[in-house]
Every structure is written in C-alpha cells, then in structure tokens.
Amino acid sequence: MAKWGMVIDLEKCVGCQACTIACGMENTRLPGEHWQDVIFFQEGEYPNTEIKWFPRPCMHCENPSCVAVCPVRATYKSEDGQVLIDWERCIGCKYCMIACPYGVRFYTEEKARYGGPNMKDVFPSNDAHSWNPPWRMPQEDWKHGVGVQPHDVVSKCTFCYHRVSKAPKGTVDLDPQNPATREFTPACVVTCPTGARFFGDLANPDSEVNKQIAYKNGVRLLDHLGNKPQVYYLTGEGGSVPATRSIKKI
Amino acid sequence: MIANNRNNDISSHVRSEANAWLVACIIVGGLSGAYMLYQLMTVGHASFNTSSDGINWGLPIAAYVFFALTSSGLTMIASLATVFGFEQFYPIVKRCIWVAIVTLVAGFSVLAFELGHPFRMLWAMPTGMQVMSPMFWMGVFYLIDLVLLIIKFYLIVQEDWHSSFSRLIGIAGFVAVILASGMLGLLFGSVAMRPMWFGSFTSIYYMLTAALSGAAAIVVTTYMAFDFDSRNMPANLRAFAEGDQMPKVFATLIGITLVMILTRMWTGLWSNLDGLEGFHVLVKSPLFWVELLFGLVLPFWMMLQPGMQTRVVPQMTAAFLVLGGMAINRYEFIVSGQVVPMFKGTWVNSLEPYFPSMTEWAMAVFGLAVALGGYAIGEKMFRLSAAPAHEESGKLAGASA
Ligand code: SF4
Ligand code: SF4
Numbered sequence: 209m210a211k212w213g214m215v216i217d218l219e220k221c222v223g224c225q226a227c228t229i230a231c232g233m234e235n236t237r238l239p240g241e242h243w244q245d246v247i248f249f250q251e252g253e254y255p256n257t258e259i260k261w262f263p264r265p266c267m268h269c270e271n272p273s274c275v276a277v278c279p280v281r282a283t284y285k286s287e288d289g290q291v292l293i294d295w296e297r298c299i300g301c302k303y304c305m306i307a308c309p310y311g312v313r314f315y316t317e318e319k320a321r322y323g324g325p326n327m328k329d330v331f332p333s334n335d336a337h338s339w340n341p342p343w344r345m346p347q348e349d350w351k352h353g354v355g356v357q358p359h360d361v362v363s364k365c366t367f368c369y370h371r372v373s374k375a376p377k378g379t380v381d382l383d384p385q386n387p388a389t390r391e392f393t394p395a396c397v398v399t400c401p402t403g404a405r406f407f408g409d410l411a412n413p414d415s416e417v418n419k420q421i422a423y424k425n426g427v428r429l430l431d432h433l434g435n436k437p438q439v440y441y442l443t444g445e446g447g448s449v450p451a452t453r454s455i456k457k458i
Numbered sequence: 459m460i461a462n463n464r465n466n467d468i469s470s471h472v473r474s475e476a477n478a479w480l481v482a483c484i485i486v487g488g489l490s491g492a493y494m495l496y497q498l499m500t501v502g503h504a505s506f507n508t509s510s511d512g513i514n515w516g517l518p519i520a521a522y523v524f525f526a527l528t529s530s531g532l533t534m535i536a537s538l539a540t541v542f543g544f545e546q547f548y549p550i551v552k553r554c555i556w557v558a559i560v561t562l563v564a565g566f567s568v569l570a571f572e573l574g575h576p577f578r579m580l581w582a583m584p585t586g587m588q589v590m591s592p593m594f595w596m597g598v599f600y601l602i603d604l605v606l607l608i609i610k611f612y613l614i615v616q617e618d619w620h621s622s623f624s625r626l627i628g629i630a631g632f633v634a635v636i637l638a639s640g641m642l643g644l645l646f647g648s649v650a651m652r653p654m655w656f657g658s659f660t661s662i663y664y665m666l667t668a669a670l671s672g673a674a675a676i677v678v679t680t681y682m683a684f685d686f687d688s689r690n691m692p693a694n695l696r697a698f699a700e701g702d703q704m705p706k707v708f709a710t711l712i713g714i715t716l717v718m719i720l721t722r723m724w725t726g727l728w729s730n731l732d733g734l735e736g737f738h739v740l741v742k743s744p745l746f747w748v749e750l751l752f753g754l755v756l757p758f759w760m761m762l763q764p765g766m767q768t769r770v771v772p773q774m775t776a777a778f779l780v781l782g783g784m785a786i787n788r789y790e791f792i793v794s795g796q797v798v799p800m801f802k803g804t805w806v807n808s809l810e811p812y813f814p815s816m817t818e819w820a821m822a823v824f825g826l827a828v829a830l831g832g833y834a835i836g837e838k839m840f841r842l843s844a845a846p847a848h849e850e851s852g853k854l855a856g857a858s859a
Contacts, residue, residue: 241510245802247801247802264801273649273650273651275590276588276590276591277590277591277592277593277648277649278586278588278591279579279583279586279588279591279593279594279597280578280579280582280583280586280588280594281582281586281587281588282582282586297578297582297586298574298575298578299573299574299575299576299578299579299582300503300573300574300575301573301574301593302514302515303591303593303645305510305514306514306515306649306652306796307649307651307652308651308800309650309651309800309801310800310801311511311799311800311801311802312801313510314510315503315508315510315514315574316574317502317503317504317574318503318504318506318508318509318510319504319507319509321509321511359502359574360502360503360574360575361574361575429801430651433650433651434650450801452732453732453733453798453799453800453801
C-alpha cells in the first residue's frame with residue numbers, strides 16, 4: 209500500500225496562488241471554497257514586519273481527527289492514505305469541521321462567500337447536485353468526494369483522488385516533469401510554476417518526498433495536536449510554518 | 459368527599475389551562491415551524507448565519523444542547539425518588555419524566571432540521587458503527603434514554619411505581635442519562651483543537667449543569683400547571699412545594715454551577731494557549747454578565763434566603779431566571795468555542811462575528827413550542843401530579859391534620 213504524501217517547499221513558493229486556481233478548476237469548486245488555500249499573514253510588529261504566505265491543502269492526516277469524530281463513517285481513510293468523504297453517507301452534522309485543526313473543510317449549503325452573484329443561483333441545479341456549473345470536471349465519484357457536490361454534505365481536498373488512484377500500482381513518485389506520471393499527479397503539483405510541490409509515497413524510503421523531508425528537515429503544521437499530517441513543509445531560510453492558528457492576517 | 463370535589467375541580471382547571479397552552483403552542487410552533495420549513499425548502503441551510511470560515515455550529519445546536527440537557531436533568535431529579543429513595547420527591551416524579559420526554563423530543567426535532575441529511579442517520583449510524591465518535595455514542599445513549607423514559611412513564615401511568623421491574627427501569631434510565639449527558643459533554647470535550655471545550659471537565663460540567671436546568675424546569679412546570687398558585691395544588695404536592703427541600707437542592711445546584719463557571723473562567727483567562735482568546739471575548743460580552751448575575755447569582759441569593767425559599771413568587775422567579783441563564787450558557791458555550799477560527803485563509807477575521815439568522819431563531823422557538831405543547835398534552839391527558847397511592851393519601855392526611 210502506498211501512503212501518499214505531499215511536500216511543499218516554502219523556500220520555493222512565491223505565493224502566486226496558481227495552486228488555488230488549479231485546484232478550483234480541476235475540482236469545480238465554488239468561488240471562495242478553496243480546498244487549497246494560500247494563507248497570507250504578517251509576522252512581527254511594525255516597522256519590523258514581514259509578509260509571509262502559507263499554502264494549506266487538507267493534510268490527509270495519518271491520525272485524522274475528522275475520521276474519528278464522524279458518527280457515520282462518511283469520512284474515512286483510504287488504503288492508500290488519502291482521507292476522503294463519502295457524499296452518500298455524510299449526514300451534514302459538521303462535526304468533522306469542528307474537529308479538523310487545519311480548517312480545510314467546507315459545508316455545501318452556505319451563503320455565497322464573496323460579494324457578487326451567488327454561483328448556485330446563476331447555475332441552479334435541477335437534480336441532486338448543489339449547482340450546475342457549465343465548466344464541470346468530467347469525473348463524478350460521490351463515494352470518494354469527487355465531482356460537483358450534492359446538497360448538504362461536507363467537502364475538502366481529496367489529494368486529487370480521481371487522478372492519483374489511476375496511477376499504476378507501485379508508483380513511488382508522481383512527478384509532473386515525468387510524462388509517464390504527469391496525468392496522475394495532483395493538479396496543484398502539476399501547476400506549481402516554481403516546482404515547490406512534490407507528491408509521492410511516504411511509505412517508500414526512496415521516494416522523492418522522503419528525500420526532500422530528510423534533506424531539508426521537513427516539518428508539519430501544528431504537530432503537537434497529534435494528527436500527524438501527511439503534508440510536510442520545508443522551511444529552508446525563507447519560509448516559516450506558523451506555530452499557532454491565530455496568525456495575524458493581513 | 460370535600461377533598462375529592464376539590465381535586466376534581468383542580469383537574470378540570472388544570473385541563474382547561476392546558477388547553478389554552480396547547481392552542482398557544484400550536485399557533486407559535488406552527489408559525490415558527492412554517493417559517494423554518496419555508497426557509498429550509500427555498501433557501502436551504504444557506505439561511506443560517508453559520509459558515510465554514512468560522513462558527514460552524516450556531517443557535518440550533520445550542521437549542522438542542524439546552525433541551526437535551528434539561529431533559530437529562532429532569533430525569534436526574536426524578537431519580538432522587540425512584541432510584542435514591544428520597545420519597546418526598548414523589549409528587550413531582552411523573553411530571554419530571556413526562557417533561558423529560560417532551561424536552562428530549564424537542565431537542566431531537568431541532569437537531570433533525572439542523573442536520574443536512576437527518577434520515578440518512580437512521581441507516582448510516584448502525585451500518586458505520588464508528589465507535590470512536592462521541593457523537594455516535596451520544597446518539598446511542600440518548601436513544602436508550604428516550605426508550606427507558608417512555609417505558610417508565612408507561613409503568614407509572616399503570617400505577618406501577620415501585621415494582622422491582624419499575625425500579626430497574628428507573629436505575630437503567632439514570633445510568634443512561636448520566637452517560638448521555640456525559641457523552642454530549644465528551645462531544646465537545648474530546649476536540650483538542652478547540653481548547654475552550656477541551657478536557658474531561660466538560661463532561662462533568664454538562665452533567666451537573668443538566669441537573670440545574672432540570673431542577674429549574676420542574677419548578678417552572680409544576681407551578682405553571684397550577685396557575686402559579688400553590689393553593690391550587692393537591693395537598694401532597696402543595697406540602698412539597700411549600701417545603702424547603704426543592705429550593706435547597708436548587709440552591710446547591712446553582713452554587714455548584716457558579717463554582718464551575720468560575721474555575722472555567724480563571725483557567726481560560728489566565729492561560730495563553732492558542733485559541734483561548736474566546737474567554738476574553740466572553741467576559742466582554744454583556745450576555746455573559748446577564749447569565750452570570752441575573753441567571754445564577756441572583757437566584758442563588760434568593761434561594762438561600764429562608765424567607766424566600768418557600769414562597770411561590772421567589773421560587774418561580776428564581777427558576778425562570780435560571781432557565782434563561784442556562785439558555786444563554788449553552789449558547790455562549792457553543793459559540794465562544796468557535797470564535798477563534800481555524801486556519802481559514804487570507805480573508806477570514808481573526809475573531810468570527812456571529813448572530814443567529816431568523817431561520818435559526820425560528821428553529822429555537824419551534825423547539826420551545828414543541829416542548830411546551832408536549833407538556834400541555836401531558837397535563838391534559840395524564841394527571842402529572844399523581845404520586846404513589848400511599849404517598850398521596852399519607853401526605854393528604856398529614857396536610858389536613
Ligand atoms: S487536515 Fe483536517 S480534514 Fe484533512 S485529514 Fe487532517 S483532520 Fe482531516
Ligand atoms: S459532516 Fe459528514 S463527514 Fe463530517 S462528521 Fe458529519 S457525517 Fe461525517
């Protein structure tokens with residue numbers, strides 16, 4: 209079994225948010241429902257301030273509190289280490305949203321996140337889908353939380369399950385530079401213009417992700433909470449991982 | 459003969475009062491329910507002011523917690539007589555159990571409308587068997603609790619107060635209610651990433667404050683049944699209402715709650731753990747001070763005054779204030795635990811504002827109407843002030859002597 213994980217090199221990340229856009233397009237997200245967000249924040253007090261940014265997908269935790277709390281097993285951990293939501297089981301209790309330390313989950317039925325037209329009214333659905341966008345992703349797999357979402361359930365990043373799960377068994381690195389693996393690689397990794405993202409098998413000691421974590425001292429977000437994220441950050445000299453969630457936003 | 463006539467008068471009076479209550483509840487419940495359903499069907503859950511960025515659980519969850527814990531507390535108070543043998547509490551047992559049933563039903567109905575897919579739960583919970591989830595166990599224990607309450611009430615209607623089976627059901631119900639309220643506490647207490655809720659204290663806090671809401675609810679509903687006048691009560695109940703047993707239990711429970719709120723606040727305000735900023739928001743909120751001063755301190759003081767303990771008006775006032783205080787308590791507990799958002803992106807406030815939407819208010823009102831309407835039905839149909847026969851005649855003789 210693979211144990212898919214991601215490495216984000218903050219020294220290379222330029223905060224362009226291409227990953228956010230790519231994810232939104234790939235997964236047909238509503239405006240503002242950023243499965244992959246880049247959080248900007250400020251460190252220090254004026255005049256010694258610094259602007260920082262921090263990309264944050266679902267961490268696909270090794271020990272996910274969202275899975276433990278879900279009363280109906282709608283949120284579950286796949287054999288290959290992704291944390292997924294079965295949209296046909298979810299009862300919309302939102303307990304997982306309460307229990308995820310990284311705030312990566314979204315409830316479908318909410319007021320529009322940004323001013324301007326509500327996309328759900330502009331493209332209303334006439335079936336079980338919560339809306340009917342003209343540019344929808346071709347895949348639809350509600351058991352794994354892929355596709356345009358039904359009403360009243362919770363969603364989040366799937367590590368692009370619809371791509372990654374099609375990779376030939378035994379693949380260790382999903383590298384966008386390699387034509388053989390590019391189409392199985394998560395959209396944010398493919399799109400990242402500086403190559404700040406790596407995706408591969410954390411269970412394999414020879415994987416590129418493991419090498420990167422070892423070379424550059426990979427760290428995890430809010431590690432003290434015990435969720436053991438499968439997303440690692442490389443800080444190097446320029447980057448930093450917020451130690452608290454109450455970071456000052458700008 | 460005279461006593462009998464008076465009793466008959468009383469019950470017909472109670473019934474006509476109950477009719478009026480029922481009509482009022484049907485109107486209020488019908489209006490609020492219709493508004494809520496209309497909103498849910500046209501706008502859906504987007505008619506809530508909750509959001510993924512901040513407050514995920516709002517007023518409906520607070521209302522659910524309020525009703526569920528009040529129900530648990532009523533069962534605990536009934537257990538004083540049925541499990542622990544304090545026979546002087548018998549005159550209120552039947553009413554306690556009935557009101558426990560209706561408040562639990564009210565809680566569940568609010569929760570059902572809050573959930574995205576309530577009916578799915580019926581098959582998804584048993585087929586998932588997610589034993590790691592406190593919410594799963596809360597569901598299991600509250601369901602057991604409801605079934606046991608209904609059985610116990612049925613037995614009492616059949617005049618079976620003391621048989622060993624009836625006792626057994628009472629004991630099982632008490633255990634279930636401790637576990638249910640404890641699990642509801644664990645639901646919040648288990649999430650380390652929400653430090654304002656986290657810890658084993660939360661379960662204890664929920665169990666004990668449940669007892670307080672239960673005590674307040676039984677005082678209110680008992681008096682309500684008799685037009686807020688103890689002279690209308692049957693002799694045994696009147697003797698109980700004019701005694702100082704209940705006020706003493708009541709005062710003790712308020713005292714315990716005050717101590718718990720104080721300890722919670724001092725750790726919360728002192729500690730600088732990430733996420734505890736909510737406590738500072740809390741002390742700045744007028745609602746919190748209303749709860750503390752008028753919902754707890756004032757009734758506590760009143761119930762400690764020997765001159766007030768046994769009088770109807772102060773008892774009633776104290777009970778109403780406590781119920782109001784507890785309603786605020788549930789709300790601020792739920793909301794303040796979420797005011798510091800998780801990692802939620804660039805444009806999220808560092809503290810989340812929240813005010814319940816009209817739909818959310820309508821749901822809370824609907825719950826209240828279900829609870830009060832259900833209570834009126836009980837009053838109409840089941841002679842809620844009944845007590846075991848020997849108790850009734852014994853106290854009656856005592857009172858007329
Ligand atoms: S980041 Fe949150 S949603 Fe993702 S696996 Fe971890 S706890 Fe679950
Ligand atoms: S909202 Fe859905 S996925 Fe989340 S805990 Fe509830 S049932 Fe599980």
